[in-house]
Structure formats: structure tokens, C-alpha cells
Amino acid sequence: MEKGSYVKDISPASEARGLFVVSQAAQGQSRNGPYWRLTLADASGSLEAKIWHPLSAEFSEIAVGSVVWAEGRAGLYRDQIQLTVEQLRPLSEEEGAAVDQAALMPASPFPLDDMLDELLGLCKEEFRHAPWRKLALSVFNNQALRAAFRVCPAAKGVHHAYVGGLLEHTLGVFRLCRRIADQYPQLDRQTLLAGALFHDFGKIREFSGGLANDYTDEGRLLGHLMLGVEMLAPHLDKSGLEENLQRHLKHLILSHHGELQFGAVRQPHTAEALALHYADNLDAKMAQCRSLFEQLGEEGQDWTSWQATLGRPLYRAARTPESPQSSQAGATPSRGRKKAMREECLSLLKV
Incomplete structure (x- = not known):
């Protein structure tokens, strides 16, 4: 079964269809009826998802750790991407066993x-x-x-x-x-x-x-x-x-x-x-x-959303440009550069 959408590729105002692991599941109550609040995850990250009434009433239980096929539309809620689920189908044990686990479990980028x-x-x-x-x-x-x-x-x-x-x-x-x-x-x-x-x-x-x-x-x-x-x-x-x-x-x-x-x-x-x-x-x-x-992705988006654990958003600052080989630390100075350095040292000694 194909993985479909990855969390990292889901952006606001876009459609998402794919396999995800339910890492958190809780029921809530709104003015329009009961709803489900989920965290859906895969190897690329996780995001919050909501199943609103009346679709929410179709699920008496959504097991944490289960693999589901979810379809919906993404939006922004408190600066975080949230998926409004329009279809949800838990996979059977046989279907879940056939899914590539590497697509669903994030791992260290280092061997x-x-x-x-x-x-x-x-x-x-x-x-x-x-x-x-x-x-x-x-x-x-x-x-x-x-x-x-x-x-x-x-x-x-x-x-x-x-x-x-x-x-x-x-x-x-x-x-x-x-x-x-x-x-x-x-x-x-x-x-x-x-x-x-x-x-x-x-x-x-x-x-x-x-x-x-x-x-x-x-x-x-x-x-x-x-x-x-x-x-x-x-x-x-x-x-x-x-x-x-x-x-x-x-x-x-x-x-x-x-x-x-x-x-x-x-x-x-x-x-x-x-x-x-x-x-x-x-x-x-x-x-x-x-x-x-890494989650910021595209150029031009340099501020993260508010991070509760840090008490601030973070800014991805521009990096210092790489220097040419000739001017890197440890490179052998040219004859002209040596002369300039000598003259600079002499001028400092005269002060």
C-alpha cells in the first residue's frame, strides 16, 4: 500500500491523503457535538488532526499506535498546521503488517x-x-x-x-x-x-x-x-x-x-x-x-512558530558566506599579503 502524503509536505490550504500512525487520540465536546483530537505521525514528523461531528460519531474508539488511512484538508490553527479529517479508515492487522515501517517511524539521521x-x-x-x-x-x-x-x-x-x-x-x-x-x-x-x-x-x-x-x-x-x-x-x-x-x-x-x-x-x-x-x-x-x-523548508520562511518549550519563536539567521580558499584560516599568505601584514605590524609598533 502506497504511503501517500508525508507530514513534512503538508502545507496550509492543501489536501492530504496518506498513511499515518495515531500517536495520540482523545475525544472532546464542542457546541456541534463530540469530536476527536488526534496526533498523526510518520517518518517525517507529526501534526494535529481533528475529526468533527458527524464523522466523529462513527468512531467509538481510535487506538493509539494504530495505522490509519486519513484524508482531509490542512489549515492553520495557532500558527500550527492542523488537518481537518474528512475520511479515516483504520488498517487491519494484515494491512498494517504490509506497510513499510520505515515510512512511519522517524529515525536518527545518523547510522x-x-x-x-x-x-x-x-x-x-x-x-x-x-x-x-x-x-x-x-x-x-x-x-x-x-x-x-x-x-x-x-x-x-x-x-x-x-x-x-x-x-x-x-x-x-x-x-x-x-x-x-x-x-x-x-x-x-x-x-x-x-x-x-x-x-x-x-x-x-x-x-x-x-x-x-x-x-x-x-x-x-x-x-x-x-x-x-x-x-x-x-x-x-x-x-x-x-x-x-x-x-x-x-x-x-x-x-x-x-x-x-x-x-x-x-x-x-x-x-x-x-x-x-x-x-x-x-x-x-x-x-x-x-x-x-528543517521544518521551515522553503527560502524566505525564517521564523518558526511560537515554541512553548522555549517561550519564543526562533529565527533562522543567514550564514556567513564561505571564504575563498586563499583567504581561509591556515592558507599560506601571498607575497603581497605578507608585505602588507609586515607593514601593518610595523605601524602598530610605532604607535
Whole structure:
């Protein structure tokens, strides 16, 4: 069955016909009768859709995670594209099984195996203290944990909310923390990098993954910070890691959201915890910017819609033009340029 329209190609005042995953579904009541509020998703993104009365009355249930064929007309509502559904047909199990899942599930733009190989290579390079190395290898030698970590999304929305998102985000934070440790050698480099490696590990159990990625029951009740500490416990017991380092790692995980109102169990109370918090926040924000700017598409549209999570719209600024090869940093100056530089230096010395 052909995919039809992709979310990224749906624009205001256009018709849309295609296969989508129902990632959210809720009933509401308007003056004209009951309606359905849906989120329809595919590999390119997601959008809100409404089924108004009387069509809404034809559906007693719309299952989250189901694949549907939807047809309708797109419009703008509060600066966001919204689809008014005119036809909706849930696919049977047989039809759903025949659909190309890659067309319906967004994934990291980077190869998952390459990212995992790089992350594990960095662990072997960085963890010189035997217990840290033993902890990392113990976790990632567990085939079930390794497989789940490889494909797990890092969020339900906003940033890295796709297959491989957790791996991509963890690698990004690990890279940032290496650079931070280079800049500030007073930091405990290996503890900071262990925090980067495991700060979001609990998301493996916080999210269901799959077509209808959603919070699990334990994800809603405990959250990935608590789940991460719980998941590491048996590996820490076998690692031989000193008790004070174990305690510091747990603090890094429990405090990396920065503030209590943003989900932190504790505020960061060590220099390493502060560094991890800002690295985590920066990587998440940059991924969000990348996603938002990719959605802008055409030239001339440089402002995003209002972003509630940021409290502002974002502007895609013009980039600095690429310099000619001769003037790039590191290029060998010409004889005339050398003379001009010499004369400039002499004039400065005379001042």
C-alpha cells in the first residue's frame, strides 16, 4: 500500500491523503457535538488532526499506535498546521503488517551502528580507572540493554524523539563533556563522562518506543532519573567502584535536569554535575533547533512558530558566506599579503 502524503509536505490550504500512525487520540465536546483530537505521525514528523461531528460519531474508539488511512484538508490553527479529517479508515492487522515501517517511524539521521561503535570506542579510550571501565562494559555487554539503548527515543517530543534518539543524544553529550573536561582540567573527567554516558539511561524503561512511543507506567510514576539509578545498581555492585564515586555518579544522574521544577531530584551540587547539566541542555536545544529549521523548508520562511518549550519563536539567521580558499584560516599568505601584514605590524609598533 502506497504511503501517500508525508507530514513534512503538508502545507496550509492543501489536501492530504496518506498513511499515518495515531500517536495520540482523545475525544472532546464542542457546541456541534463530540469530536476527536488526534496526533498523526510518520517518518517525517507529526501534526494535529481533528475529526468533527458527524464523522466523529462513527468512531467509538481510535487506538493509539494504530495505522490509519486519513484524508482531509490542512489549515492553520495557532500558527500550527492542523488537518481537518474528512475520511479515516483504520488498517487491519494484515494491512498494517504490509506497510513499510520505515515510512512511519522517524529515525536518527545518523547510522545507529556507527554511533554505537564510536561511543563504545570512546568509553574504552576514556575510562582508565578499572572500575569505571568495568561498569561501562558490564552494561553494554548486556545484549538486551545494548539493543534497547540503540533504538530508544530520547523523548516523546521536542528533541531526539525518534528511533536512535537516545544513542544520538548520549553521544552528543559525551562529546561535549570531553571538550568541557579539556577546557577545565580541574574536573573529575572520568566521573563526568560516566555521568554523560548514563544520565538518560533510564529512558529505556521510561518510553515504550515503537510506532506509538509513549510513557510507560513506571516512566510516569518514577521517571528516567530514578529508573536510571535503579538499572545501574546491579552493575555498580559488581564494578568495584569506590563508594564515593558511586554516590557522585548517582548525583549526576539525579540532578542533570538542573532545577526541581524541570524534574531534577536534586539541584547540581558539584562542578561535574553543573557541567553535565549544561552539556545535556545544550545538546537538546541544538537538536530542537535543527528539527525546527528543517521544518521551515522553503527560502524566505525564517521564523518558526511560537515554541512553548522555549517561550519564543526562533529565527533562522543567514550564514556567513564561505571564504575563498586563499583567504581561509591556515592558507599560506601571498607575497603581497605578507608585505602588507609586515607593514601593518610595523605601524602598530610605532604607535
